[in-house]
Amino acid sequence: MKKLISANQLTKNYKARCVVDHINIDIKEGEIVAIVGTNGAGKTTTIGMLLGIIPQDSGTIEYWTSDYKKEIGTQLQSTPFFEGYSVEDNVKLFAAFYGISLTKNEIDEKLTAFDLLQVKKTPAIKLSLGQQKRLAIIVTTLHHPKLVILDEPSAGLDPRGQRDIQQIIKRLKDSRVAVLFSSHDMLEVMNVADRVLIMHHGKIMANGSPDGLMEHYQTQNLEELFFELTT
Numbered sequence: 463m464k465k466l467i468s469a470n471q472l473t474k475n476y477k478a479r480c481v482v483d484h485i486n487i488d489i490k491e492g493e494i495v496a497i498v499g500t501n502g503a504g505k506t507t508t509i510g511m512l513l514g515i516i517p518q519d520s521g522t523i524e525y526w527t528s529d530y531k532k533e534i535g536t537q538l539q540s541t542p543f544f545e546g547y548s549v550e551d552n553v554k555l556f557a558a559f560y561g562i563s564l565t566k567n568e569i570d571e572k573l574t575a576f577d578l579l580q581v582k583k584t585p586a587i588k589l590s591l592g593q594q595k596r597l598a599i600i601v602t603t604l605h606h607p608k609l610v611i612l613d614e615p616s617a618g619l620d621p622r623g624q625r626d627i628q629q630i631i632k633r634l635k636d637s638r639v640a641v642l643f644s645s646h647d648m649l650e651v652m653n654v655a656d657r658v659l660i661m662h663h664g665k666i667m668a669n670g671s672p673d674g675l676m677e678h679y680q681t682q683n684l685e686e687l688f689f690e691l692t693t
């Protein structure tokens with residue numbers, strides 16, 4: 463599988479504190495990679511560096527294309543929508559940013575696929591958290607990115623909302639989109655990730671398929687492995 467991103471020895475310091483410490487990350491075409499870690503482990507900083515939003519202090523990142531910023535879809539922890547605009551108008555406005563014009567039917571199809579058709583006239587900022595997260599994924603995939611990066615996409619959601627996000631991530635994979643997402647939920651990671659990176663204090667402690675890592679470390683489940691590697 464072709465590599466989309468290859469980051470080598472990526473490092474970030476804030477003042478004298480190293481928060482991401484010489485990590486290597488590869489993301490291949492069509493794979494789902496989860497990044498897990500304790501609070502403050504460096505996940506969001508790593509994502510910011512991969513997106514080109516946070517400059518690294520050292521290390522290199524190679525992308526499959528020089529125009530990567532336009533070809534990655536991203537949803538960070540906050541989901542900013544255009545205030546006062548409905549769900550469908552937000553979709554139209556984000557599409558216009560990407561230079562895409564969508565017909566009414568195309569918008570309805572997307573909203574139906576994400577179970578949002580019934581709220582299409584509702585102001586986006588009035589949606590429930592789960593609905594906002596689904597809408598955020600619609601708008602970040604309008605331009606058919608090859609890679610989508612999601613920072614804690616299911617944080618704060620109820621079990622049904624979490625399941626919806628997991629299904630959306632699987633659907634992205636089915637359409638050959640690679641996904642990098644951060645999570646604190648080990649069951650979610652087991653359910654959807656092809657590969658998991660466990661981060662602790664700025665370092666990657668393990669990198670492999672959930673099953674492969676559990677076998678290697680002889681643990682019953684991913685949570686047990688997480689505790690073993692992050693204490």
Ligand SMILES: Nc1ncnc2c1ncn2[C@@H]1O[C@H](COP(=O)(O)OP(=O)(O)OP(=O)(O)O)[C@@H](O)[C@H]1O
Pocket residue numbers: 476481499500501502503504505506507508
């Ligand atoms: N702009 C900044 N200035 C100083 N320190 C920062 C800055 N951004 C992040 N940090 C610190 O870097 C460390 C890593 O933060 P980061 O947000 O990457 O962790 P995280 O793994 O995403 O945590 P969480 O799971 O809580 O979201 C933390 O100790 C944080 O306080």
